[in-house]
Amino acid sequence: MSLLTRARFFVSAARLDQLPPPGAPEVCFVGRSNSGKSSAINVLAGQKRLAFSSRTPGRTRLINLFSLPDPIDPEQALGFLVDLPGYGYAEVAHKEMAHWGDVLGRYLRERSALAAVVLMLDIRRGLTEQDRNLVHWIAPTQRPVLVLLTKADKLPYGQRMRAVAAIRKELDELGTLRVIPFSATHRIGIEEATTSIETWISPQVAP
Template sequence: MAFLLHQARFFTTVNHLRDLPATARPEVAFAGRSNAGKSTAINLLCNQKRLAFASKTPGRTQHINYFSVGKADEPAGYLVDLPGYGYAEVPEAAKAHWEQLLSLYLQTRAQLAGLVLMMDARRPLTELDRRMIEWFAPTGKPIHALLTKCDKLTRQESVLALRTANKAFDEYSKQGYEGKLSAQLFSALKRVGLDEAHEVIESWIAPEEKSTAA
């Protein structure tokens, strides 16, 4: 099966909101705690080995990386790799920069079509994960959680992790969050959940193509 994300290439890196590209196509942002497997997941989804890089010093990368998907001369949209968060040894100044950069991007970026939230299946919905959801919630746009590294859990533990995430998302919906909240199990090592993730992300970038195919 041919996937739109397989036509991904590096586009640009920005360190300040004022430098965000003046793109008109949909963007899908990827967020997650440091070491949640975000870079590995992006590379797998795009069928490339070194498209997204994990920092050698977790939590120190404070840039937003853009990757275009689709045709080189006319991209269908963009994947946006946000800085990892939650690493304890990051200086306070870096934490403040991260918080301002991510919160304002998630709350104000009109081109943003949806948020892919990476959470380690063994430790889902930490306080910082919830903060990301609560920053994005007022936009009414969808969030899809990838419960990464599920290969490290037993089948019963995986079922429990997914149930925990869905229960938490149900609570957000009851609180008035209008955007669709969904979750799935994901393992880059075992390639678990790959097709499901492709389906969700590509429906955000090119909804007209998905509706036509249906």
């Protein structure tokens, strides 16, 4: 059974100083508003309502941490999955966008417990300027990045593979990242994503 299925809600924070002290490895999920972060966390954890997504884009304003209890000592966490606020929704007030951007940027650059980043991209939209800026922002940290191309089931297989190749080629220019097609509803890419995340959290439990 996957380590990720042990995920439990731990804490929500509006500011970095509200987060617990850095400790066990954290793998964060980041992407545009409504990019499928919550759905991805839920399907990877094998749970339906672990992470919640707002019906209104841009409304999620909190950093949500989900702990992965140690199978031997459940009181201790092997690591955390972190759901970060989405970005790129035009109707959010400029001041709020600036605040979220500051929190997001500081978490990605300063959080010492951050082990890796899962970047969510809609396979039908491709890479936006904001996505490129985010990858450039992460690159100096040298943290590994897994790119999940969500809504992969919306494209026929051949078109899906061409989209993956095109996005992978563009991302290769920005650094070394792993890119896989992903669909929470059709369970595409679940095993690959799970293996990567488990390896970052606790290498000894990964296959």
